[in-house]
Amino acid sequence: MDMTVPSSCLQPLLCILLPLHFAGTEANPYLRPNVTLLFDSTMHSNSLRNCSCTAPVRHCDEALANLLCSCSTVSRSSLTPGGLRWDGSQTSRTLTVWVRELWVLRDLLNGSQVSELRLSLCAPVPVLGPAQYLTLVGLRRLQVYTSAKSTLHQDQALNTISKAGPDAQDSALRIAFLDMWSLSGVLHLKAYSVVGPPLQALKKNFPNLNLSEKDVQSSDLERMPSILTFIY
Secondary structure, eight states: OOOOGGGGSSSTTTTOBBEEEEEEOOOOOOOSSEEEEEEESSSSSTTTEEEEEEOBBBOOOOOHHHHHHEEEEEEEGGGOOTEEEOOOOOOSSSSEEESSSHHHHIIIITTTEESSSEEOSSSSSOSSOOOEEEEEESSOOOEEOOOOTSSSEEEEEESSSSSGGGGTTSSSEEEEEGGGGHHHHHSSOOEEEEEOHHHHHHHHHOTTTTTTTTTOOHHHHHHHHHEEEEOO
């Protein structure tokens, strides 16, 4: 994906750095109860498990999730890339995704719409080397848990919207670009936001950006500036 910031966004009047809040938290090995959980299954080859959990479940414990949660299996071949839509209006505001294989990030989450996301890395994900980015539409809060106990920052949370400023507008189209190397927990999660161009110009500068009609619900949104957040 071309990560070059549009030239129009570099103009002083159009590009505004916005302060974002991030925090490290005490590592908690358990999910909170009443969550929706997705994970690539080692017991159900090449498939995704979709679970509703009313009891606390230890991160990355597939056997416990299958025992305590209500789960169904979704074939990987039936997934639409970037087709996930999670607006936070469901019973559980936060969507939790356990990651063992890179395809879960690439095929399930990349280009999807999710407002509150918790990622748990259950195994080392091969994301080193050339920068690889995850694109998320409408992201407001990100939490990252890394199962490796040797990780410096095992449990982190980051809010992508400040309490004041242009990004506080609920009507703006928000797109987050997550550097997947940042999921390793080696460094604190950091982020900055810029006011970008309207949707039409954005698509020209980011031709691989996966946006559906569901992401753009009105013609007004197409003409409004976008909010671009870079997480690293």
